[in-house]
Amino acid sequence: MKNIIKSTLLLVATSLFFIGCGNNGGKEQKKGGALENNVAEKVYVAPGEHDSHYAFISGGYSGNLTVYGLPSGRMFKEIPVFSQFPTSGYGYSEETKPMLNTSHGFIPWGDSHHPDISQTNGEIDGRFIFINENNTPRIAKIDLRTFETTEIIEVPNSAGNHSSSFVTENTEYVVAGTRFSVPVPQRDMPIKEYKGNFQGALSFISVEPEHGHMDIKFQILMPGFNYDLSHPGRGASHGWFFFSTYNTEEASTLLEVNASQNDKDFIAAVNWKKIEEYVNNGGGTMMPAEYAHNVYDEVTHTATSTMKKEVRVVNPSEVPGAVYLLPTPKSPHGCDVDPTGEYIIGNGKLSANLTVHSFTKMLDAIENKKFAGDAYGIPILNFEDVLAGSVEQPGLGPLHTEFDDKGNAYTTFFISSEVVKWKLGTWEVLDRKPTYYSVGHLTIPGGNSRKPQGKYMFAMNKITKDRYLPTGPELEHSAQLYDISGDKMELLLDFPTHGEPHYAAAMEADLIKKRSRKIYKLEENNHPYAAKSDADVKVVRKGNEVHIYMTTIRSHFSPDNIEGIKVGDKVYFHITNLEQDFDVPHGFAVIGQNTSELLIMPGQTKTSVWEPTKVGVWPFYCTDFCSALHQEMQGYIRVSPKDSPIKLSWSLDGE
């Protein structure tokens, strides 16, 4: 998206002009007086009270997902997904390292983009949230009982996994469309032979209904366009998926110019039910591939990584009637479907107008075989035949549209830094409000479902300058919360977000709150190295590996004196937190450790590796303030020379 900033000097100049306007708007807002007090009340959540909504905001280049409350804008948690996270030891502990395994090896960073909450019957059900990584294509699933990443699947044949991770209305599939087309399968070939030789994989990942386990059901190998964003059909259009494209020119160099040549790009309409049926009847071909499937087991508290060896691919021309191309002006970014499923909105970011396609008209045109031609065997429909209407000149640089529960749409305009409210069906602009500044996506709780909850809308901005106290050249991005329950949008709150708030999903809090987990039950802990009581505490040597089965409870470790470790040993601290009380984790770190600390939840077991390089008596301690005696929560481990005769021993208070 940042590339857009650079598109032309003219655009930059225009945007500066609009930022100036935005500023004035901000100052006017502050003259509110009595009104301002009223606004403050609308976001005030008194001490000890809970927000009414959860917002899950992607961390972009931080690789994670942050959890906010609405309307307060308070950040509650950062959930690590694609990046190592020292706060909890995610990606550092032995149990979670497999989560970051890929076919390229262990990858400690990835950028997270579009979260989407699981749905049942077109309504958000609050069970799982999915999020895509762009760089090394992966899709993650987070369990909303624990707010932990419990599954990550790599996507082969894909590059820049951007048009994801959106779910169908019964969470049948989460999609992962490639932004960059690449040679499929990957091979050594001249880049200038891109055209006609590169392909774009649209992956449909099935989600097993009970536990949410993911599996790539099929990949559609599309022409070598860039697939930017996507949205599932709803209601009448359930069974279809829509993907916006750019670079239908199939350029491989200087894309800001060369991918903007065509007057129209496409929205690809995919009848996934048709392809699913084809695949269920044995259609498609298994293709050699290599991709990691990583699953975290909440009973063993351990992730495993399995390398998969093949994937089913489908050539769209093999399945007549499954894929069509809808011409859409000028490099559409957002591709959004209204809650009824009738309107498909293409936000042509270089186009003056917003284009709205009609699902009914699309079916009609297909029925009557009114095709304008084809691209690599995929029928292209006529623009006029599928057009429902356009919103004329609503602003500059439309990016993304969401919907309320009253038949209105809200579109962000990146270049003119504003949100525009317009009416579905009449296409008239109803209201516009400035954002501060350069807004990307916006979110309405439930906005991706059949039942949006049209009380709040928040816009996520790329530029923050002068909104908060300065913190050097780098600022956290900003989000802005608007009340959209009335005729006019009302700006309620500015709040900083972490990383790049690329997109967000939000929902009413109650559904998640009542299912939220507070502890892991010790009886259910099946970690192979768990010490579930002091009777299980032991230290075991296996060659140069030493496994310490350790327990922790306020305010001590058991054992807390360990001897007989030698330089060159690989020491595994397997620590079980014996607490069975909400919100009482313990931490663990040992001096000189080159992995991060651990943070162990009540009833959980986690493992940290320490490879001592120096003789001595070294302390370890609890890193999370747990009680008045937290400082005393420590122990010593003695490291002797490699050839030392000292036997392995351990104790707690002489026992």
Place this chain on the structure above:
Amino acid sequence: MKHTHKLLILMFSFVLFSCGNDKKNNQVDYSSKKAPVKKEVQKEKPKEAPAVKKEAMANVDLSNKGIGPVKSLDISGAIDQKLADEGKELFKNKCSACHRTNRKFIGPNPTGVFDRRSPEWVMNMIINPEEMLKKDPIAKALLIEYNGSPMANQNVSEKEARAIVEYFRTLK
């Protein structure tokens, strides 16, 4: 929330430290590696005198039933060995990190506890430690005696606590 909670516990224990009874807590013994186990049971103490200000180790009060769901419990009958065995296993899994049956450890030794405390008090302390530590005079005194180390809430059910009580009856 977390920090507030923890801070409260910390502040709470500091407050307790500062209002009397603290000469022992601030004492540092460099002489031996382990403090001698103190005799906790003083059977001759009159049962009807709730000596709130006194140190917990001397505080025998069988009339205090504690604060929590258990209002009355009769343990005068014969020991139910099966229940006691269940209690023994529960004690091992949920309590042994801090309690030993042969000595004072991180928390008190439960052997002979019913000479000092009512069974209701013991059950409420197991089930409802947070509130007990805030409001019950004996629990408050014990928190100070045990260096501000709070009894952890181990999510023990009333039924499980009853089994643990039965196990405690077998300890001699």
